[in-house]
Amino acid sequence: MAAGQKAKAKPKPRKQKFSMALMWKQRYLLLMSLPFLVWLIIFKYVPLWGWTMAFQEVKPATFALPVFEREFVGFDNFIKAFNDRLFMQTMINTVGISIIGLILGTLSSILFAVLLNELIFTRFKKITQTVSYLPHFVSWVIIASIAKNFFNDGGVIDTIFGTNLKLMSTNSTKIWFVIVLIDIWKEVGWNAIIYLSAIAGIDQGLYEAAKVDGANRFQRIWHVTLPGIRPTIIVLLIMSIGSALNVGMERQMLLSVPAVQEHTMVLSWFSYERGIGRNDYGLGTAIGMFQSLVGVVLLLIANKFASLVGEDKLI
Numbered sequence: 001m002a003a004g005q006k007a008k009a010k011p012k013p014r015k016q017k018f019s020m021a022l023m024w025k026q027r028y029l030l031l032m033s034l035p036f037l038v039w040l041i042i043f044k045y046v047p048l049w050g051w052t053m054a055f056q057e058v059k060p061a062t063f064a065l066p067v068f069e070r071e072f073v074g075f076d077n078f079i080k081a082f083n084d085r086l087f088m089q090t091m092i093n094t095v096g097i098s099i100i101g102l103i104l105g106t107l108s109s110i111l112f113a114v115l116l117n118e119l120i121f122t123r124f125k126k127i128t129q130t131v132s133y134l135p136h137f138v139s140w141v142i143i144a145s146i147a148k149n150f151f152n153d154g155g156v157i158d159t160i161f162g163t164n165l166k167l168m169s170t171n172s173t174k175i176w177f178v179i180v181l182i183d184i185w186k187e188v189g190w191n192a193i194i195y196l197s198a199i200a201g202i203d204q205g206l207y208e209a210a211k212v213d214g215a216n217r218f219q220r221i222w223h224v225t226l227p228g229i230r231p232t233i234i235v236l237l238i239m240s241i242g243s244a245l246n247v248g249m250e251r252q253m254l255l256s257v258p259a260v261q262e263h264t265m266v267l268s269w270f271s272y273e274r275g276i277g278r279n280d281y282g283l284g285t286a287i288g289m290f291q292s293l294v295g296v297v298l299l300l301i302a303n304k305f306a307s308l309v310g311e312d313k314l315i
Contacts, residue, residue, distance in 0.1 A: 106233070110233065112189070267290075
């Protein structure tokens with residue numbers, strides 16, 4: 001029996017070793033990827049040279065000096081950033097907004113994609129999908145103006161409920177949920193596109209087999225659709241966790257007021273305010289460098305976790 005099982009076992013595909021013959025065989029693919037490789041090096045790797053400012057004293061007066069003529073200060077900029085009274089609160093804001101956005105954003109995108117997929121009327125489905133992802137192309141300046149008309153004191157929401165909810169003026173973590181919900185409204189249609197593509201790739205025979213077995217629509221979603229898009233969900237979660245600290249400052253700056261700034265300032269905003277706002281480019285670079293390095297560590301942890309639960313690793 002064991003011998004029969006070994007005979008039936010599929011042989012593992014052998015990895016092709018790097019060689020000039022292999023390169024020549026795939027020369028057209030390599031040539032097609034060359035422009036993207038050059039773009040990646042120029043715009044992603046060459047700018048990393050600017051990280052040297054994190055270890056130097058860089059002010060407007062010394063910014064034009066060659067790199068080796070600036071004063072080297074070691075890790076002083078990092079120590080200055082960590083000792084800043086707003087650094088810890090900024091970290092808490094960034095992690096809090098990221099976690100809430102990651103959970104609610106992922107769930108809402110999956111739910112919206114599944115609901116769209118279950119629509120029977122094709123024309124209504126296409127119209128709904130088109131309308132849902134249009135806000136993605138709208139500037140945050142316009143979105144913030146609309147949101148403030150709804151959520152500010154005395155806005156549309158307060159008028160409807162006949163009370164003063166103070167959703168955007170209370171200095172508490174309540175503003176995190178307001179920011180995340182507005183971002184979900186703006187991006188849910190766009191984020192659902194990739195899940196819809198993954199759902200479209202599921203074998204329709206699985207749905208037919210489940211229907212023959214007596215599974216209702218909800219059971220087909222739970223046992224066929226969601227397991228079918230599980231690899232896509234894992235990959236997107238790994239990518240989202242890696243960029244968890246890279247919360248853009250645009251929405252926070254536009255949606256917040258000075259009264260709630262303590263709970264809306266994130267690391268990117270903190271880096272901008274300390275680096276550009278106070279003309280301390282070395283300090284701003286140190287904060288940005290810390291943000292990127294933590295993001296890489298989170299990406300590696302999430303990637304390792306995916307391999308432990310039996311999913312393909314991103315790296």
